[in-house]
Amino acid sequence: MSTEDSFISHLVELRDRLIRALLAVGVVFIVLFLYPGASTIYDLLAQPMLATLPPGTRMIATGVITPFMVPVKVTMLAAFVVALPVVLYQAWAFVAPGLYMHEKKLALPLIVSSTLLFIMGMSFCYFFVFKTVFHFIATFAPQSITPAPDIEAYLNFVMTMFLAFGITFEVPIAVILLVKTGVVTVEKLAAARGYVVVGAFVIAAVVTPPDVVSQFMLAVPLCVLFELGLLVSRFIKKKETEERAIVEKN
Template identity: 50%
Template sequence: MTDQEQSLVSHLVELRSRLIKAVMTMLILIVVMFPFAGEIYTLIASPVINNLAQGTEMIATGVLSPFLTPFKMVIILAVIISMPMIIYQMWAFVAPGLYKSEKRVATPILISSIVLFYMGCAFAYFVVFPIIFVFLPGIAPEGVAYMPDINSYLDIVVRLFFAFGLAFEIPVAVIILIMLGVTSAEKLAKSRPYVIVGIFVVAMLLTPPDPSTQILLAIPMWLLFEFGLLMGQALKKKSQKANQ
């Protein structure tokens, strides 16, 4: 076996080890949370439960929904909570091939990406959910009882958690593009009208057909884009001064 083949095998072995650690973290969290799956689902569903009309409640239309839906919620939460470990294992795998200067830039970007993802999920739960689940029951036609299905609610929760979590990563994406020289803050600033239109289109595609939810996603995305421009420009200037 040549040195190149040995190097490839060692990298594959290390990659497998990193993946196993990430998967084991998720499995441990699932095992720990599973006995409390019902309570966890009730907690996550509290924004809609608290706004149901008196005498109404959520329903389960599927035969196995009372068991499978809380279990799926536990799996999704395990993935979300495991995100720092997953990203760390990815970082530990690629870090040995980076220069010291690249590591100095990459480390804060990785940390901020994790924090921003959780901020996006928290924004969805504490700000967006209470608004849309006050709005939706109010627009139900007369004579129609608003009683959401637990599985449908889970689908919306997952969609909005990841939509807002990924949307809050915009500053990181902008900074990376500027630092790598793919584009510049000036070019992005000139393209601002197109970016704003694109943001609203993305918000429309990622959220339920509810204007308030789309606006609640689009406005933070726009502000985060502007923040990414400022930070990317500042870091680029700092990098250029350091190289002089």
């Protein structure tokens, strides 16, 4: 097979993998749209905010088609999260033939763990961060003000926070990869702990709302997860050293 034919065959396979991933997301979207429905899914997403609003207060929609489009966007987000294992499997199936055996053994656990960590980050944000941050903001609202958040602004806020916490929970994977590939040693990362702490609070100040609570609740998990990554990396390196010693001994 010529180089051109090989390149075209890879493009065809990439197209097929993308179509399958999109079909998976589309099928889940249709199912969620029919049951429990886009409105119900948005109500579930809005629950942390609604719980802190005064009794009888609702969120508002300032756009003409916003009451329709925002729940649809939320349903698409939910469909992507539910179909994420299929999407990642298609990505894995596309790159797997070009990997060595030891790379395959590393790649699959990393894909699974990174998926779980991202979902854990979103869950931590929804169940703990939103409740705490919205309650903190509500306690500072003047009595002369009746909060009525716009649903589109709320969706943008939620998606930003989900992305921030999802990526934050990927820190252990990043640390393990850096050590595993030899880019940096565990000792050097541990020595840079102070810079990591400062960087964590700087990142939190940039990506979260301008309140101390949300910044603190992003920066602290980031630091803790960095330490977790160091702990796992030490364990992996120790295991590799022991295995190498056994092989050399035999």
